[in-house]
Amino acid sequence: xxxxxxxxxxxxxxxxxxxxxxxxxxxxxxxxxxxxxxxxxxxxxxxxxxxxxxxxxxxxxxxxxxxxxxxxxxxxxxxxxxxxxxxxxxxxxxxxxxxxxxxxxxxxxxxxxxxxxxxxxxxxxxxxxxxxxxxxxxxxxxxxxxxxxxxxxxxxxxxxxxxxxxxxxxxxxxxxxxxxxxxxxxxxxxxxxxxxxxxxxxxxxxxxxxxxxxxxxxxxxxxxxxxxxxxxxxxxxxxxxxxxxxxxxxxxxxxxxxxxxxxxxxxxxxxxxxxxxxxxxxxxxxxxxxxxxxxxxxxxxxxxxxxxxxxxxxxxxxxxxxxxxxxxxxxxxxxxxxxxxxxxxxxxxxxxxxxxxxxxxxx
Numbered sequence: 001x002x003x004x005x006x007x008x009x010x011x012x013x014x015x016x017x018x019x020x021x022x023x024x025x026x027x028x029x030x031x032x033x034x035x036x037x038x039x040x041x042x043x044x045x046x047x048x049x050x051x052x053x054x055x056x057x058x059x060x061x062x063x064x065x066x067x068x069x070x071x072x073x074x075x076x077x078x079x080x081x082x083x084x085x086x087x088x089x090x091x092x093x094x095x096x097x098x099x100x101x102x103x104x105x106x107x108x109x110x111x112x113x114x115x116x117x118x119x120x121x122x123x124x125x126x127x128x129x130x131x132x133x134x135x136x137x138x139x140x141x142x143x144x145x146x147x148x149x150x151x152x153x154x155x156x157x158x159x160x161x162x163x164x165x166x167x168x169x170x171x172x173x174x175x176x177x178x179x180x181x182x183x184x185x186x187x188x189x190x191x192x193x194x195x196x197x198x199x200x201x202x203x204x205x206x207x208x209x210x211x212x213x214x215x216x217x218x219x220x221x222x223x224x225x226x227x228x229x230x231x232x233x234x235x236x237x238x239x240x241x242x243x244x245x246x247x248x249x250x251x252x253x254x255x256x257x258x259x260x261x262x263x264x265x266x267x268x269x270x271x272x273x274x275x276x277x278x279x280x281x282x283x284x285x286x287x288x289x290x291x292x293x294x295x296x297x298x299x300x301x302x303x304x305x306x307x308x309x310x311x312x313x314x315x316x317x318x319x320x321x322x323x324x325x326x327x328x329x330x331x332x333x334x335x336x337x338x339x340x341x342x343x344x345x346x347x348x349x350x351x352x353x354x355x356x357x358x359x360x361x362x363x
Contacts, residue, residue, distance in 0.1 A: 001026060002312065003068065005093075007084050008075035009033075009040040009058070011169055012099050012127070016073050017056055018049050019304035023312070028057040030064035039171060049301070066091055071311065073097040077179035078186025082109050082116075089120040095315055099127040100198070101191045102329045104184060105337040110330060111358040117326055123315065125322060126329025128198040129307040130273065132322075135280035135296040136199075139262070139271050140206050147284060148264030151207035154245035156200040156260040158193035159253035165192070174225065181227030183340070188229035190219065190336050193249035198332045199260045199271075200237060200247050202323050207262065209243030211331060215349045217339035235339050330357055338362050 002025045006013050009031040017040075020027045031037050037058045046052045059065070072088040074081050074097065081103045088096055096117065103109040117124045130136060143151065162180065166172055175181025180192055201212060220232040235247040258273035267286035275281030278299060284292040307324070314320040322328075334357060338349040341362055355361040 002070040004028070004071040004073060005030065005064070005069045005088075006073045006075055007031070007088070008099075009036040009044075010075065011044070012075035013073075014040055014044045014048060015301065015304040016075055016097075016308070018045065018053075018301060019308045021053050021055065022301075022305050023308055025070075025308075027053075027055070028059065028065060028069075030059045030061055032061050034060055070094045070315075071097060073099075075099045078103050078191060079109075079179060081186075082113050085113060085124075086116050089116060089122060092120075093122065095311060096122055096124040097127065097311065098124065098329070100329065100332075101186050101194050101336065102126055102333050104186045105190065105333060105340055106184075107337060107357065107359060107361060110333050110337065111356065111361075114326070114330055114357045123320060124326040125311050125314070125324045126326060126332075127307070128195060128202075128324050128329065128332070129303045130195055130199060131202045131328075132310040132324055133280070133296075133298065133303060133306055135271055135273075135282055135298065136202075138282045138294065138296065139203075139260075139269055142269050142282070142284065143203075143206055143262060147267070148262065148269055148286070149266035151209070151243070151262050151264050153263050154200055154203050154207075154209075154243070154260065155248075155263075156196040156203070156246075157248040158196035158258045159248060159250045160193065160256035160258065161254040162192070162251040163254070164256060165251075175227040175229060176225045181224075181229050183221070183228065183230045188231070188233070189249045189251045190230050190233040190339060192251065193233075194332055194336060195258070196247050196249045196260070197235065197335050198328070200245060201328065201331055201335070203260060203262060204239050204243055204245075205323075207243070208241060210240040211351075211353060212237045212335050213240045213351050214238040215335055215338035215342055215351070217342040217349075219339065219343040230340075233339060235335070237335070334361060 072093045179185040180187040216236040218234045219230045233249040260271045270283040272281040279295040342349045
């Protein structure tokens with residue numbers, strides 16, 4: 001039985017705690033705010049999953065046990081991830097998990113996190129759960145099987161008005177009450193919906209495109225009620241092997257639209273999150289033929305259950321090539337940092353991975 005410690009009693013912390021308990025793991029949750037722990041026990045967890053699980057231990061940071069954990073999860077705001085990760089690494093867990101995005105979209109925290117985790121030699125995973133879901137695995141098998149021939153381009157989009165996010169987090173009054181309303185803290189469309197950028201990058205690896213090396217971007221920044229965020233993040237990407245495509249992330253679209261599409265020489269494959277209630281979908285389209293729609297049963301809790309299952313399986317391997325390993329999450333952060341720089345400097349940004357995410361990685 002694995003033992004997991006989760007930093008943060010908010011939305012992600014509840015999802016991770018529930019997923020871990022579904023796998024029969026022992027769970028400890030800690031938060032700096034005792035009111036957040038009470039809200040988790042009395043409202044969020046029973047509201048989502050039917051009843052409170054008394055086997056979950058709740059602690060403030062002052063009383064939480066240290067050491068002897070198989071997995072430490074950081075489920076707090078992005079601008080706290082580096083500090084908490086440094087503390088967690090000192091506990092020498094079997095693995096570290098950090099929720100997306102890894103940190104703020106600037107080179108200094110990206111490099112600090114990379115250096116710390118690499119020096120510790122502890123496997124680290126990043127919370128881009130969609131790339132280890134069953135629907136994406138089906139897409140991968142179709143691509144590798146040549147179902148639509150050679151891949152020509154990829155499009156990915158996560159468009160969702162964040163009214164839906166705040167309705168699921170009723171303790172928040174709006175963007176200014178949370179990091180979500182501040183792009184410099186890792187929020188806004190670029191951070192909150194960075195699943196789209198990560199999906200694009202993952203699919204590029206699947207079809208042999210490699211890592212992103214060029215970023216063009218257009219962002220719309222908003223100053224509202226004390227918040228400062230990007231409501232729209234448009235990116236055009238090119239990889240080291242010449243694959244080019246588009247990513248769209250926003251917090252203004254309703255209904256929500258979360259999709260990724262691969263266009264090949266013989267048709268298209270589309271991954272659709274939430275195609276209908278309780279189902280994702282994989283859609284194959286070919287000229288002259290009816291669309292082939294394959295439904296993949298999935299609920300929101302399943303995203304986190306499959307993610308923790310994946311991490312459990314990866315820890316049993318001598319060497320992990322997980323699509324949610326640290327390097328992939330860092331690469332996504334680097335693309336987001338490049339997008340902000342591209343908008344602010346009104347030019348195309350290039351990425352140099354030989355700089356290990358430090359100064360000079362963007363030029």
